[in-house]
Amino acid sequence: xxxxxxxxxxxxxxxxxxxxxxxxxxxxxxxxxxxxxxxxxxxxxxxxxxxxxxxxxxxxxxxxxxxxxxxxxxxxxxxxxxxxxxxxxxxxxxxxxxxxxxxxxxxxxxxxxxxxxxxxxxxxxxxxxxxxxxxxxxxxxxxxxxxxxxxxxxxxxxxxxxxxxxxxxxxxxxxxxxxxxxxxxxxxxxxxxxxxxxxxxxxxxxxxxxxxxxxxxxxxxxxxxxxxxxxxxxxxxxxxxxxxxxxxxxxxxxxxxxxxxxxxxxxxxxxxxxxxxxxxxxxxxxxxxxxxxxxxxxxxxxxxxxxxxxxxxxxxxxxxxxxxxxxxxxxxxxxxxxxxxxxxxxxxxxxxxxxxxxxxxxxxxxx
Numbered sequence: 001x002x003x004x005x006x007x008x009x010x011x012x013x014x015x016x017x018x019x020x021x022x023x024x025x026x027x028x029x030x031x032x033x034x035x036x037x038x039x040x041x042x043x044x045x046x047x048x049x050x051x052x053x054x055x056x057x058x059x060x061x062x063x064x065x066x067x068x069x070x071x072x073x074x075x076x077x078x079x080x081x082x083x084x085x086x087x088x089x090x091x092x093x094x095x096x097x098x099x100x101x102x103x104x105x106x107x108x109x110x111x112x113x114x115x116x117x118x119x120x121x122x123x124x125x126x127x128x129x130x131x132x133x134x135x136x137x138x139x140x141x142x143x144x145x146x147x148x149x150x151x152x153x154x155x156x157x158x159x160x161x162x163x164x165x166x167x168x169x170x171x172x173x174x175x176x177x178x179x180x181x182x183x184x185x186x187x188x189x190x191x192x193x194x195x196x197x198x199x200x201x202x203x204x205x206x207x208x209x210x211x212x213x214x215x216x217x218x219x220x221x222x223x224x225x226x227x228x229x230x231x232x233x234x235x236x237x238x239x240x241x242x243x244x245x246x247x248x249x250x251x252x253x254x255x256x257x258x259x260x261x262x263x264x265x266x267x268x269x270x271x272x273x274x275x276x277x278x279x280x281x282x283x284x285x286x287x288x289x290x291x292x293x294x295x296x297x298x299x300x301x302x303x304x305x306x307x308x309x310x311x312x313x314x315x316x317x318x319x320x321x322x323x324x325x326x327x328x329x330x331x332x333x334x335x336x337x338x339x340x341x342x343x344x345x346x347x348x349x350x351x352x353x354x355x356x357x358x359x360x361x362x363x364x365x366x367x
Contacts, residue, residue, distance in 0.1 A: 002054045003197070004322060009058030010065070010315035015169035018308030019158040021066035026074075026304075029067040031145035036060035038138040045131045065311050070303030073294045074151035078242060081291040086237015089287050090230050097226035104219040106130040155302050172305045173312070179300055180360045184353060185245070185293035186313055188252060191349050192286050194317030195342055198325045199259075202342070203275075206335045211268060224272050228279020235280070236287035242295065245288035246357050252350030255281045259343030263336045 021029060040056030069088075076084040105111055112126040158168065176182040200222060207218035240248065258278040265271040297306020328338050 001051060003201075004319065005051050006054045006058035006061070007197070007315045007318045007322075009055065009062040010311045011319065013059060013062045014308045014312035015165045017063040017066050017311075018169065018172070018302075018305035019160070019165065020063060021070050021304030021307070022155040022302050023158065024067075025150050026067040026071040027145055027148035027150060030064055030071075030148070031142045033060040033064040033067070034138050034142035034145060036063075038135055038142065041131055041134045041138060045128065045135070062311065066304040066307035069290075069294060069307045069310075071148070071151060073298040073303045073306075074153040078295050081295055082240055082242050082245070082288050083237045085287050085291040085294070086233050089233035089283060089290070090237070093226050093229045093233065093283070097223050097230070100219050100223045100226060102133070104215075104217070104223075106133065107215065153303065155304075169305075169308070169312075172301050173309050175300050176297060176306065176309050179296055181246075181292060182296040182300065184249075184357055184360070185289045185296065186310065187353055187356075188249070188289045188350075189286060189293060189310065190313045190317045191252075191346065191353075192282070192289075193314040194321040195346055196282070197318040198321040199339070199342065201322075201325060202335060202339055205329075206263070206339060209335055210263075211271070221272075221275060224275045225279040225282075228276035228281075229283040230279075231276075232280035232283020232285075233287045234283075236284045240284070240288050242288070242291055245292040246361070248285050248288050249350065249354045249357055251281050251285040252353065253347045255285060256343045256346030256348075256350060259339050259346070263339050 037057045037060040040053045040058075040060065043056060044050050044053040072084050072088060073081070107130070111129075159165070176186060203221055203225075204215065204218045207213040207221050208215070211218075213221075236248075255278065258274060258281065262271060262274045262278065265274055293310055294303075294306065297303075297310065300306070301309070325338065
């Protein structure tokens with residue numbers, strides 16, 4: 001439910017956050033949205049329902065994304081977009097890696113037992129040190145946002161009537177899907193993030209049921225995947241130009257085939273190696289596709305609107321995939337079978353996207 005509420009914000013507020021990112025200085029908007037996330041974390045320290053807190057943080061994140069990725073397309077020329085996305089992905093995934101590692105420590109019984117009594121005067125009790133750490137990080141992030149330079153880009157003003165915003169957003173949505181390269185890159189990223197978000201849960205459950213790992217130790221498996229993504233993103237940013245983005249599509253098939261291999265590994269060491277390989281393949285695929293999507297979106301729409309359309313599709317995919325995973329869990333489908341099914345689905349979907357790309361690039365027949 002927490003993940004669902006967080007992700008729902010990206011879908012519900014997509015028509016608004018794009019125009020807002022184009023209308024305001026993006027770095028300033030990012031600072032304000034980190035402040036809003038701070039409020040969401042504070043609400044959990046005050047013992048509000050955590051669903052409310054995650055909804056507030058989700059709203060801040062939904063508005064933050066178009067500003068962040070839109071700013072990249074404004075500051076960086078198209079030829080440097082893959083490299084810029086590579087470094088952004090390295091920094092974002094490194095932060096996620098640090099978060100997973102720190103999260104495993106913060107929820108460990110040892111940490112809470114030692115640090116919890118120091119914050120007993122706060123309502124959150126044993127969890128207060130964890131939430132205070134998050135509040136500190138959001139405050140620092142907001143201060144850093146103020147140091148980001150403004151790109152100077154400006155766009156025509158947009159009407160703020162809700163119905164007109166919905167119409168404009170749908171038009172932008174259709175425009176991006178109708179473009180050959182936009183459809184390809186949007187299809188890949190939509191599929192990738194939907195499956196990736198679901199597998200975060202699946203890997204934790206698999207580590208518990210198959211490997212017998214506790215939650216804090218299972219979280220480190222996600223960290224291994226993140227390390228692989230960092231490596232793959234760095235490789236993509238260094239050696240893959242934007243014009244080669246479509247050549248990375250077969251990696252999606254490999255990504256799907258890696259999942260059955262993960263479940264068949266005989267020991268923890270080989271599992272870690274396969275998870276790191278899976279992460280590297282993911283990084284090499286998603287970074288060029290993100291760059292291609294941002295470039296086409298910037299050309300066809302605007303920086304903020306294109307990222308809002310991307311966020312809407314990717315997070316709608318996450319909601320659908322999570323619903324499927326929840327249904328599998330309710331039906332008590334074995335976790336190994338769930339991961340095999342997701343791997344097969346990824347591979348087949350990527351085969352279809354490869355076929356569409358080949359058809360698009362095939363020269364017209366001469367009659």
